[in-house]
Structure formats: structure tokens, C-alpha cells
Amino acid sequence: MQSAPKEGVAGQHNMEELRKLQPRYRGLEAGHRACQGCGEALAARLVTEAAGPDVILTNATGCLEVFTTPWPQSAWRLPWIHSLFENSAAVASGVEAALKAQGRSTKVIAQGGDGGTFDIGFQALSGMLERQHNILYVCYDNEAYMNTGIQRSGSTPHAAMTTTSPPGKERMGKRHMKKDLLSIIAAHHIPYAASASVAYPADIRRKVRRAVSIEGPTFLLIHSPCPLGWGIESDVSIEVARLAVQTGLFPVIELERGELTGVMPIRNPRPVTDYLKLQNRFKHLFTDDPRARKEREHVQALADHNIEIYQLRGEGVDALDTDGADTVRRGGVVD
């Protein structure tokens, strides 16, 4: 629910102008079967809301497909097609080619989870970007194969526990690093790519609007907690998502033609343990095991590295920094 901003309080806009700036179009209706606190459901709602009604959606196999379309019901108010796990980008390429042939200007948004994007659908995504299709690809990143029961993916962060990267005598969770997908996307030199987090809805809306206004391939990676998969209560989803950004573990950045052009600054970086200790998937990092401390340090080093290479440390008051965003006009348009 959005509280109606009063004139003057919300800035220089009156209600009418604000509505015009932010059409409350709902592409994904309530009543679907997502779990409580599902980051992906919220992110998909925000994406479709911001993109508006003249959109065709493609969807990879995964939670989003399953919880929105149990036949004969559907939660989508937009034309929506699901084909397979690994071809959301290729199906979207076909939809876009058909629209081009028909002279229609409808925007195409391809959707997938991290499994369908980082791993099995990666080739189709790369092909779509290389061919310069006019498509926004959105990856809802919950960092594992949640639909099949929490198996590790190329996006699962280092040291996280999943059912296929369990901690044990010989292991401390996932041995490998989270794939740096945005750098690979950047190497395609597409007009616009960005990361975002469900903890910052205004930022998601702004990025979606920007992406759909660009002719050509664009990419958005949205960090979306999975309460079941991460081992968190459903009411702390947003808090955990925000901590991922505030620790530097999930940098929120923008890239144009492969060059870094924007970051969400962090005023006061939080220690990674604030983020890790809230989640059962990292609980083995808080035992007496001497390897646990080493792994915590390792994760802190990864966050510090992100803060350094993306120059995330910000100063002053910025409506879009990690603290400022909490108090930003909700749903407002900043640029």
C-alpha cells in the first residue's frame, strides 16, 4: 500500500503529476501462490508496474512461472509466455523479431531466475545480447535453484549452504565464488545493464523505466531474497536484502556500453556478519569451527573488494544511497 503524499511534503509534485509520472499499472496481480516474503514476487510486480501495459513477457521455468500460472489460473495481466528453463532470452528474441516484422512497438521483457540466467540459459542470453534485440532481460537473483529445493547455482555466494553444497567435515558450504555475471554482461557492451535490490523499490522502478526506454538489449539483475532458501523469517526479507547492499556483498551499480556509470553509495558500510548471521544458509559460519572464522573473514574481504572496485563508499545526503533510500519519497521518481 502506498500512502498518498501530501502536497509540499512529497516534494514539488502534486498528486496528479505524481500519478502521471508513476502509472499504477499492475502487470502481476495479487492472489498468486508465492511464499510469504518472496523477493521475486515483489520484484516482478515492481518491474511490470514500472514497465506499463504495452509489454510482452517471456518467462524461464522456475518459481515465478509455477506460482503465477497454475492452470486454469494466471496472475498475469500482461501477455505472458513460458516455454522452457533455458530459453527465455531466445523466446523473447523470437517475440521481438515477430513484433519488428509486424511493425509493432510493444516492449519485450524476458524473465528468469539465477539458474535460468547464470547457468542453463546463459548461452541464449548471450546470443540475445549479441544480436542486439530490443529486449529488457530481468534476472531475479535468489542465489540458488529454489524451485527444485535449494540447490547451488552459479550465483550462489561463496560459503552458502544449499542442498548440493552442504557444510560438513570436508566442506564449509559452497566452495566456489558467485559468478560475476554483470561483468560478463558488460563485456557484451550493451546500452544499459544494472543491478538492483528489492529493498530499494524506487531504484528498481527508475532502472526499469530507463531500460525500457532504450532501443536495444538491456539487463537488470535484481537481488531477491528467498525466505525458504536462505533460512530467514518472511518478515525480514527486505531487511536482509538491504543488508546485502549495505555490506557491499551485492553492489548496486549501473553500466552503459560496458562502462560503470553509476553506483548506489553506501554511507556506513555494515560488517558482513550483520547480513550472514540472519540467515540459516550461513549458520555454519558461526560455530566454533576454526574454519568458520576464516570463511567470515573471506566473505568480509569479498565485500571490501566490491566497495573498493566499484567505489561504493558515499558521503553526504543522497536520496538514492543505502540510507537515504529508506527515507526517499516512496514510489517517487528521482531523475
Added chain:
Amino acid sequence: MLHALEGSQAIAQAVALCRPAVVAAYPITPQTHIVENISKLVADGKLKCEFVSVESEFSAASVVLGSAATGARSYTASSSQGILLMAEVLFDIAGMRLPMVLTCANRAISAPINIWNDHQDAMTVRDSGWIQLYCADNQEAIDTTIQAFRISERTELPVMVCVDGFVLTHTLEVVDMPTAEEVDSYLPPFTFKNKLDPKHPLSLGTLVGPEYYTEARYSLHRALEKALPEIESADADWAKICGRASGGLLTVDGPESATIGVLAMGSVVSTLTEANEILPGKKRVKLMKLRAFRPFPAEALRQACAGLKELIVLERAFSPGCGGILGTEVRAALAGMAKPPAVRNFAVGLGGRDIPLGTLSKLLDAAKAQGNQGFSILDVEPERLPPEDR
């Protein structure tokens, strides 16, 4: 008008006459010439369509899935490993009831790798829910391609037009290329009622649980069965325009009195037809050209087999550890006859092994030796293998 054209060139021109809006493809021998020719027609402005040159056959099939769902007439082509890589998408296209046409330039399957012709690729996706039509020569390839779009769009089923790799795709033949007016009068513009459209949003490819899945699969099965008369009428109606029929579901050639029949699909039928003509008169067989493999025309086959004592099924693929695929299906279809002919089953010409005119005589001799449930590979030479593998 008559033209001397390579098969691939002829198929590409036939596709262009059908005015596809989206063509997506990935190169693989021996299909490549088809899409090369189409891309040249696009580059020269002779065909107005979106040509999407993708990064794999998997994506080629996925692109045409997306474009057909958006209401665009769509076409792709592949062969062999490409068909296998597409397999997951092919099942999905049929299950979603998306009309489109795919040319399968039939080629053998790895391992061992082999680029030459047999039917193992198309046979492997026989259960995908696609209509499969086999062409005996390049004129049939042209006419069947044009008919395939009509059949596909009327039945809302995808159609695979099977042409033998190299034997047809790379062979120069004199063919009669229809005019644009002829094709336009036969094939109306594509309209698809279930297309993706923001004004009438539909959800396609939804999750279907046990309470509806059986019905969805049943409806696909029924749609294939109901396609049988569509295939026949598509051929008959096209024949009214251009004067040529391609053989409906199944055609029978040879003396009425013959008691031995030979059934085959694809270009080998042309070879067998010629071989049949030079057999001594009383030995001539009834030659059956099976054009529609899916849907399988069991009733038409039973009618064609009336009076036969023996039917030899010659095929270009098999199921290892079981035997012939076509032969098994023919046996099953004929089991319902009052006096079914004895069925002999042979594979021949695997991986491009030559099928000379003498094959027919050799086949008739070998059939005498084979039992009613048997299967053999006619042209295998076991002595080339180490003794333990024979």
C-alpha cells in the same frame, strides 16, 4: 516454370513464396544451403522477413516458438544433431500448439559422427507431436513445403518436412517452381487466435497439474489424428492449382495383381520406383510411398495392403536393441486386418551408404529368409567388424 535448381535452393524459394515473417536458423550440414539461400533472398530484398541467425539450434527453435506465438509465420530448418539439440523445444512447440514449418534435411546421428543421409534424426523426435511428411524428390519438397504451411496453420500443429540430406538437398534437378500468385491463392495470410497481444493478454505455457495434464495430451493426440484429412486435402487442393499431387498420406504404385508390397519413405522411393520398372514383369511389386509418418495413417495403410501376402518395410533408421521403427509401427497397424500380409523389415542406407538399383532384388531375396517378426540391416557387412562384434 521449369528451373534447374539444387534441392536446397528450391526449398528456400518455396519457403520465400510462403512469405514467412520470421526465419531463425543455425548452420549444420546438410541443411545449411537452405538457410544460406533464404538469407541471400533477404539480403537482396526479395524476401521481407526477420532473419535471426542464432547461436544454436536450441535457440533457433526457441526463436520460432516465440515468433509463432506472437502471430508471425515462422520457419526454421535443421538436421541430425541440430534436431536432437532442438528436441526439448520441438516437444514444447507441439504441446503449445504453435503452427510453424521446419525442414529436416535428414542426416545420421553421432556416434560415430557422420554427416550423410538417413532418417535417425527425424525418427528420434517422432513422439514430439509434430506432423512429419517425407519427400521422395525435390518437386515434392517444394510442393510439400507450401502445403506444410497450410496444414500447420489450419491444424495449429507444427509440421516437419523431411528431405533426405545430400540426396535431395544437394542434388540439381529440374523442378517446376510455382508462381507467387499460385501460392498466394492457396495460402492465406497467417492469423493466430492465441497470439501474444497486450490488448488481449493470454498466459501461454502455464503449469498444468495432474488434474488437466492428461486432457492436454489427449487433445494433442486428437489434433494429430484430425490432421490426417487436412494433409490429404492440402495435397488435393494444391494439385488443383499446380496440377501436381505429392501423394497425400500414402500412395501405391505398381501392378494391381502383385502380392508383394514394399513400403518406404523419402528419396529411396524414387530409386525403388525405377528399380521396380526394370524387374521382370511378373515379379514387379506394389510400391508404397508413405508420405505422412506422423500422424500415422493406419487405416489408409490397411486399405493399401488388402490382397497383399507380404509387405516389406524398408527404413533408414532403427531402434538399437529392438529393431525397425517404421516396421514395428506397420506391424502394429496391420495387426487389426482380417488377413494381414506377413511383414518383413529391413534397414538400409544408414549414414549415407549408397542404395543402388539392385537393392530391390536383393531385398526381395532377403525377405524370403526373414521371419515374420524379424528385422535385419540389408546392407551390413559384419565381416568388416572384429569377430567379437559380429
